[in-house]
Amino acid sequence: MNDESNILDFFLGSNTPEGFVSLFDEITGLYKDYVSYVIKGGPGTGKSTLMKKCAAEASLLEPYLERIHCSSDPNSLDAVILPGAKVTIADGTPPHVIEPQFPGAYESVVNFCDCWDEEDLQKNREAVFSLSEKVSACHRQCVGLLKAAHSLLQDNFLLAMACTDGVKATKAADNILERECKRRRGLLSKEHKRFLSAITPKGLLCCTDTVNRLCDRIYVLKDSYGASGTLFMEELRTQLLQRGFEIYTCICPLNPHDKIEHIFVPELRLGFVTANPFLPLEKALAPYRVIHFTRFTDMEALKKKKQRMRFNQRMAAELLDESVRSLQKAKSIHDALEQVYGHAMDYKKINDKAQAVLCAIRQKYPAEV
Structure with missing residues (x-):
């Protein structure tokens, strides 16, 4: 191997x-x-x-x-x-x-x-057109399902955010950075944006081996609804870039423009990872420290919304499963399209x-x- x-x-x-x-x-x-x-x-x-x-x-x-x-x-x-x-x-x-x-x-x-061989492909153009459109239709279906799942999860996010102490979450991030990485002068920061996870025909897939290869010390924030995690990660990103570090910022495939899921600092072999019910990464990694979202949350206020939030999460999980099935169908059709092209190569x-x-x-x- x-x-x-x-x-x-x-x-x-x-x-x-x-x-x-x-x-x-x-x-x-x-x-x-x-x-x-x-x-x-x-x-x-x-x-x-x-x-x-x-x-x-x-x-x-x-x-x-x-x-x-x-x-x-x-x-x-x-x-x-x-x-x-x-x-x-x-x-x-x-x-x-x-x-x-x-x-x-x-x-x-x-x-x-x-x-x-273009002549061969032109003889099979109807198959190329038909298979390509079927693949596109599967992807459109996937997007619709993800949009519905995101709507439900966004409702949970807003409900949780109303119960979250943002100052406490950002202060916790600052305290960790004070221990782990000192301020540096005269060094330019650099950011690489990536997805560590993606919705795929194999399900919601995460490249956990990358975390272990980049990091010796891994902080895992267990956050069921994404509220405290969003504030925590945004503060980490801002401070690390201000301090002149090169970082990998990994964004969330269900909320790609507004939510950071993970941050890695290769120079320090340091990582910050968000875990949730869909990606329970604390089980796949060996965390240096686990931080639970309840530390920043008014749990009494959140309990009053539990029934609605559980319904949202259960329905979102079903929609995500269905989106994966649509991608599996798309891959099967795409494999047939590859055979058409392979025959002509x-x-x-x-x-x-x-x-x-x-x-x-x-x-x-x-x-x-």
Whole structure:
């Protein structure tokens, strides 16, 4: 078995109540000193296979690297980030389209589109159209279900927030930071935004191995409704960036614009993780310390709302389960679409292009390594 202790697994896109939310501008906007390989091609044409080969080779040379998984098929990769070589490789096709802004100077397009038999694909165009539309319909259904689940959970959030002592929650975050990381002068902060979890055909999936690979000390905030956790994490993020640290900020796939779920500080090997009934991460990790949301909550006031909140949570869980089933159906149909494209591919041509990319990346590393 390969040693993957230096591999960090994340998502840069997720199905959300707002549709597919992409963080791929983390690659296109923040890595201008890198070389960015953008792969263009149809479904099942070898994009993920190339990235897996790059990650496997680079894992022997990199102090750490990132594998970015596809939320519609977690076994597939959407991108790989190689800091040692200063290289990113990404699938540049929908739903996370990447169009080169500085072609040749920054992005290098790897075109698999000239490796297929267009005549064969045109003969099967009706199947391509039909299967593609069915996949889209499944994703639309998933979004509708997630929107309904989010509405119920947002009601719980607002009810809990009314019972939460925000000052106490933010003060707790400040006290922890005073112990764990001192203020620093003259250092620029840096933030990487990621999804650590995503709604996938395998369920609500979380890359817990990444937490253990990044952190020796893990604070887990058990928060059933997200109110105190939101305030706690926002304060942590603000203070860590003000103090000049490089951090990973992991956002919530059910509330991608307003809620931070986890924060990691690689330099300190320090992590802050939110656990809830849908992701009971305290069971999957070895926490240094567990903080319960009841510490910041008026539990007597919250008890008066328990019946409504339990109903909301139970119905949201059913909706989430149904959204997963819609993604499972989408994947099954997408697999059939991949077979149509696979039948039309010249895989020798693709392998030659893949080898050229691998060779170019190898040359980015020092010869003595």
